[in-house]
Amino acid sequence: MTTMNANVPTIPVAAPPKARTTRTAPSFEIRAIAPDVLERLRVGDDAGRVREIFADPEGGAPLRCCLRRSRAGERIMLVSYAPLRAWALERGVDPGAYDEVGPVFVHGDPCGGPEGGGYPVGLHGSLRVLRAYDARGRIRGGVTVELPVERAGEVDGLLAEVFADPGVALVHVRAVVFGCFLAEARPLR
Numbered sequence: 001m002t003t004m005n006a007n008v009p010t011i012p013v014a015a016p017p018k019a020r021t022t023r024t025a026p027s028f029e030i031r032a033i034a035p036d037v038l039e040r041l042r043v044g045d046d047a048g049r050v051r052e053i054f055a056d057p058e059g060g061a062p063l064r065c066c067l068r069r070s071r072a073g074e075r076i077m078l079v080s081y082a083p084l085r086a087w088a089l090e091r092g093v094d095p096g097a098y099d100e101v102g103p104v105f106v107h108g109d110p111c112g113g114p115e116g117g118g119y120p121v122g123l124h125g126s127l128r129v130l131r132a133y134d135a136r137g138r139i140r141g142g143v144t145v146e147l148p149v150e151r152a153g154e155v156d157g158l159l160a161e162v163f164a165d166p167g168v169a170l171v172h173v174r175a176v177v178f179g180c181f182l183a184e185a186r187p188l189r
Contacts, residue, residue: 066115
């Protein structure tokens with residue numbers, strides 16, 4: 001793994017996972033797109049367009065409403081979403097130039113949301129970035145995660161290390177190749 005900023009730790013790819021004798025609760029929570037935001041996106045997305053619901057013929061689309069992959073035949077939408085914008089609105093800050101809009105898959109109709117907590121292993125791919133933001137919504141740094149799917153559970157530990165920096169207010173998990181937003185992590189402070 002590599003870092004984009006010296007404020008965020010670098011963890012060598014070849015390093016074996018640290019042995020832990022006790023499991024502690026994570027210092028963060030993983031969030032899907034909030035139900036009220038999803039309702040708005042289904043009517044008109046963050047690019048100002050109305051998108052069509054379609055049946056996913058094969059399944060496998062990474063759903064950001066419930067943090068799992070779609071099943072064949074499920075009714076989904078591909079919408080434009082500005083994840084930092086939603087967070088900034090809650091806090092009364094201006095996301096400025098970091099107000100990126102990108103494509104995300106969501107269910108076409110309300111769903112039950114994510115099952116369980118922690119990193120969404122079902123959405124993991126071999127290359128992810130944990131992009132850290134400060135309280136003003138500015139990029140503070142990030143960690144590129146290069147782990148095979150079978151080791152995706154290790155990302156919880158990497159997120160805990162990113163949140164060890166008290167200046168980190170938010171982390172976006174993104175796909176490196178496509179740049180797509182996958183999930184949001186917030187500290188439990």
